[in-house]
Amino acid sequence: MAKLVFPKEFLWGAATASYQIEGAWNEDGKGESIWDRFAHTPGTIYENQNGDIACDHYHRYEEDVELMAEIGLKAYRFSISWPRIFPEGRGKLNPKGVYFYEKLIDKLLEKNIKPAITLYHWDLPQALEDKGGWLNRDTAKYFSEYANFMFYKFGDVVPIWITLNEPFVSAFLGYAWGWHAPGKKDMKGAFVAGHNMLLAHGLAVQAYRDGGYKGNIGITINVATVYPETNSEEDLKAAEKQDAFGNRWFIDPIFKRKYPEIIWRILEENNWSFVFPASDFDIISSPIDFMGINYYTRNIVAYDKNSHLGVKRVEGPNEHTDMGWEVYPDGLYDILIQLYRDYKIPIYITENGAAYNDTVEDGRIRDINRINYLKEHIKRAYFAIRDGVDLRGYFVWSLMDNFEWAHGYSKRFGIIYVDYNTQKRILKDSAYFYKKIIEENGVDG
Numbered sequence: 260m261a262k263l264v265f266p267k268e269f270l271w272g273a274a275t276a277s278y279q280i281e282g283a284w285n286e287d288g289k290g291e292s293i294w295d296r297f298a299h300t301p302g303t304i305y306e307n308q309n310g311d312i313a314c315d316h317y318h319r320y321e322e323d324v325e326l327m328a329e330i331g332l333k334a335y336r337f338s339i340s341w342p343r344i345f346p347e348g349r350g351k352l353n354p355k356g357v358y359f360y361e362k363l364i365d366k367l368l369e370k371n372i373k374p375a376i377t378l379y380h381w382d383l384p385q386a387l388e389d390k391g392g393w394l395n396r397d398t399a400k401y402f403s404e405y406a407n408f409m410f411y412k413f414g415d416v417v418p419i420w421i422t423l424n425e426p427f428v429s430a431f432l433g434y435a436w437g438w439h440a441p442g443k444k445d446m447k448g449a450f451v452a453g454h455n456m457l458l459a460h461g462l463a464v465q466a467y468r469d470g471g472y473k474g475n476i477g478i479t480i481n482v483a484t485v486y487p488e489t490n491s492e493e494d495l496k497a498a499e500k501q502d503a504f505g506n507r508w509f510i511d512p513i514f515k516r517k518y519p520e521i522i523w524r525i526l527e528e529n530n531w532s533f534v535f536p537a538s539d540f541d542i543i544s545s546p547i548d549f550m551g552i553n554y555y556t557r558n559i560v561a562y563d564k565n566s567h568l569g570v571k572r573v574e575g576p577n578e579h580t581d582m583g584w585e586v587y588p589d590g591l592y593d594i595l596i597q598l599y600r601d602y603k604i605p606i607y608i609t610e611n612g613a614a615y616n617d618t619v620e621d622g623r624i625r626d627i628n629r630i631n632y633l634k635e636h637i638k639r640a641y642f643a644i645r646d647g648v649d650l651r652g653y654f655v656w657s658l659m660d661n662f663e664w665a666h667g668y669s670k671r672f673g674i675i676y677v678d679y680n681t682q683k684r685i686l687k688d689s690a691y692f693y694k695k696i697i698e699e700n701g702v703d704g
């Protein structure tokens with residue numbers, strides 16, 4: 260069995276997000292976020308669960324960093340809770356919130372684990388939502404002020420910065436479909452929110468450049484590789500539309516200074532004739548150092564005149580994870596090749612992983628299905644590098660089981676098991692598998 264060895268500097272990490280693990284939702288001066296408000300609204304979350312306590316990472320971060328070191332992580336991607344820093348979103352600072360992240364970052368650096376910070380992973384300060392949230396263009400400015408403060412505080416010790424996590428998801432699930440905070444069902448709003456998020460991204464990148472910081476800044480985009488069900492002209496067209504809508508919507512404005520054609524067509528068809536000032540695209544397209552992609556599964560589509568965009572999803576034939584997502588490792592290879600071909604930008608896989616219904620037997624979690632998932636996707640990452648993609652690193656989602664948004668705690672993505680009754684952590688077999696990958700900087704072919 261050949262060993263597929265990665266480039267020497269390849270960055271092996273794991274990822275989490277503030278609302279999903281921290282808890283301490285109203286402790287030490289933290290302001291309310293839209294996810295606190297949404298999850299406290301009955302009927303929004305599985306069994307009305309919420310992130311009030313989550314994995315209690317706010318109090319257990321030292322133990323958690325020790326576990327990261329035991330696994331041998333080279334980097335740790337986590338997000339900042341904006342309302343923990345600025346309880347009202349701007350203005351009054353919360354020193355205890357800043358201090359939490361200062362201690363976390365110091366502990367990471369002490370363990371030689373590179374911090375990779377996501378500035379926005381969906382937990383907008385509720386006080387800003389009360390002023391329109393992402394429907395209010397000023398929120399972009401407030402985001403850049405918050406980002407600027409974080410750069411000022413940690414810009415010299417944090418080498419990797421991600422402005423936004425998955426703007427498509429927060430714009431669409433939050434504003435069009437209502438499945439995520441702030442729970443709005445307003446398709447037009449999703450386009451406005453998405454645009455203001457991109458503006459926020461661009462303003463933060465400009466602030467980072469103005470500060471002269473030496474690290475790298477980018478954005479994280481969720482992608483699902485698209486395949487036509489058949490090679491018919493109609494299905495090929497449907498696949499092209501879905502790729503533009505689902506994958507390129509938030510990428511093209513950054514690299515091509517314009518939305519994909521399909522987006523404009525939707526706006527026109529609905530008479531949502533927004534006038535986005537051309538100068539916005541000058542800001543949005545401020546050059547970035549890398550693109551982060553979150554890959555979980557693919558989309559097979561076919562033409563269907565009765566569906567949204569004339570595109571219907573077709574279920575894949577392979578094994579599915581606990582999320583109902585088809586396991587399709589080749590999709591990771593294909594999307595890496597496609598994105599690097601089209602944008603020629605260094606890439607990090609900022610999330611890849613699988614939810615399975617793990618059980619503890621004799622104190623062990625034998626998550627062989629997750630091991631197989633990770634192994635097959637890591638192999639595709641290797642083949643993408645072999646075939647010319649400038650892939651810089653891989654962050655498994657997730658370091659630990661956590662609050663999976665509307666699914667609450669019912670979906671376990673972690674390589675570390677969390678017993679929510681006791682907050683006990685147990686390294687799953689996949690954590691030991693990943694430890695070996697990192698030690699050998701490679702995977703069996």
Ligand SMILES: OC[C@H]1NNC[C@@H](O)[C@@H]1O
Nearest residue numbers: 276425553610656663672
């Ligand atoms: O659904 C799994 C993950 N997907 N990307 C964003 C994360 O917050 C999710 O937990």
